[in-house]
Amino acid sequence: MTTPTAPDAMYRNDEGLGIWEHRGKVAAVGVGHGPTSRRWDGRPETCVGAISIQALRKAIDDAGVAPEQIDGLVVVPVTTTGAFWEEGKPLPMDVIESFNQTDDPLDGVAKLSAEWLLANMPELTNVQFTMYGPGCMSNALNVTAQAIGDGRTHTCLVVKSWHNFEGRYYQSGANVEDTLPGTAAMTRLWGGPASYGTALQFAEYCRKYGKTHEMMAPFMENSRRNGLMFPEGYWAQHRPEELGREDYLAARWIAKPANLFDNDIPIMMSGAYLFSTAERAADMKQKPVYILNHASSNARPRSLTPTLDEVEAETARTARKIYEGAGITADDLSFENMYDGFSLFHQFHLEGLGYRGIGFGDALDFYQTDISIEGPNPVSPSGGNVGSGRSRVWMHTDCIQQLQGRAGPRQVTGVKPEVAVSGGPMPLGGNFTVWSASPD
């Protein structure tokens, strides 16, 4: 079996597509997470493949489904955005040989294929459909929902995992060379860190609307608080530290106005879900959470980096797609879990959505009000990457768990959890899911 990458046609990229044809007919049921850690310690049982298997098995158990009932597997094959196995570094043969291998020896260590998972999960005897949704869990969710709706699989696992190695993110490869190839040099000679583009947009936002970086503090504090109530997350598991206003504002700059905490911490993690048709989901162990829509954005800036105008135009367009396909309005959202890694763009997603009626330039003032899980306007109840580490997964897990009423101490209490939206990553490019406690 070779696994294809999802074609562009599976994503809902355009405005005017109307209600999603499978609205309410696909459901998430099971959730599973592997353990988190800051970096891989080199053992077979903690490699990215091993924690992925743990996450998948938990999702299967959680849904109460027999493994042989599962006929689909959607995988995000890339497991990092910046931690790579150094060229020439000896392969970890003891780890590689602990698993059934594929053609690539680093499969299960620095990447993840569907073939590797199937070779190491012998209980999955009936998987007929495999597909890659490259990028984030958000991509893979959209692909999974569409595939089930289209009848290509009826009970499908979806997994996104992250590895992290020793050494600093991005500080290898071309960045340590004395020269750059001419084409790359035209944009890369200036050395902007990963969060630089977002920092620029935030700086422009603050100038335009008269806001300050300090105004982010309540959001950061709230996100970490929510993250510490996320037992699957990195901070809850390893560093149960609150992030107070002073701690946040005293942190060193990375690309001012983005500081250390505005940059999410890279970790090892794996998250998996079991999706099914609404009909089959009704007989499973957990309450189904129905997918009302999935939507995508793939805008590109005119030049090197998005301007605030480009950001605002695209987040608004994305929101129109989200609402149109789900047949809802902003008023229907019980809460939101839009992406936050980097923290300085969460407000762009919020304002695009018009969450609780806010418009462009309003979000940082909104952050100064009650945005807690106990209040009427919960912001990022998952705590996102700020609260649990770099994964782009927490936002989705939280939507499912909140709508199932089993988010534990993180459960929203100021609103009835009925409809929620999650997704990202970037304001100019991402994938979004609308979740509902009811299929209608």
Add this chain to the structure above:
Amino acid sequence: MTKQGVVPDSFSQPFWDAANEERLVIQNCHACDRLQHPPAETCRDCGAGDSLEWKRVSGRGTIYNYGVVHDCPVRLLQQDQPFNLAVIMLDDDPGIQMFSHLPGVPVDDVPVGAAVEVIFEPTANGQLVPEWRVIAD
């Protein structure tokens, strides 16, 4: 501050050759009469590849935005941290951006909106690179 050296490839050669002659050229689609930067193999508007040319521009612009880099992934630049990293919008087409370290401008004291003009600075291997300096009033 000294940037990494540049090894022009066939695609970028005209840009870097012009820089060595202290001329700023930007890719232009003559079918659309539209500049694009970063350059690409085809026009992002009309999709054509054979209508692209390198066009000399005025070398005037304004500071649109900036950040201050304190933790740079590029090893060679780390000794100069923190440094300004600004976005210049070209007067020829204010949708077209170029990066600049803004030589001579104090760190985090950047006059957003100020007029700038292109200059050319040597990189680590001597290749000249476009940079920008504030035009005195």
